[in-house]
Amino acid sequence: MYNLGSGAGASVLDVVRAFSAASGRDIPYELIAPREGDVATSVADPAKANRELGWRTTRSLDDACRDAWAWQSQNPRGFNTQT
Numbered sequence: 001m002y003n004l005g006s007g008a009g010a011s012v013l014d015v016v017r018a019f020s021a022a023s024g025r026d027i028p029y030e031l032i033a034p035r036e037g038d039v040a041t042s043v044a045d046p047a048k049a050n051r052e053l054g055w056r057t058t059r060s061l062d063d064a065c066r067d068a069w070a071w072q073s074q075n076p077r078g079f080n081t082q083t
Contacts, residue, residue, distance in 0.1 A: 002046075004057075
């Protein structure tokens with residue numbers, strides 16, 4: 001099993017901002033206290049994938065959100081090709 005990521009974390013707010021920039025739309029959000037049991041930080045450690053597969057992150061969070069938004073915009077029904 002491999003963790004694939006950059007090894008650098010991103011907050012939920014970072015992701016909201018990146019998708020907002022990618023979509024050109026404001027994304028409403030509300031800052032609230034964490035729920036009991038919420039993980040404070042979770043970051044992929046790609047060291048094993050780097051070592052065993054030679055895999056390295058080549059795209060940023062902004063790139064990923066832009067690509068995801070472009071794909072979803074072109075495929076509003078997802079993978080379903082039936083009409």
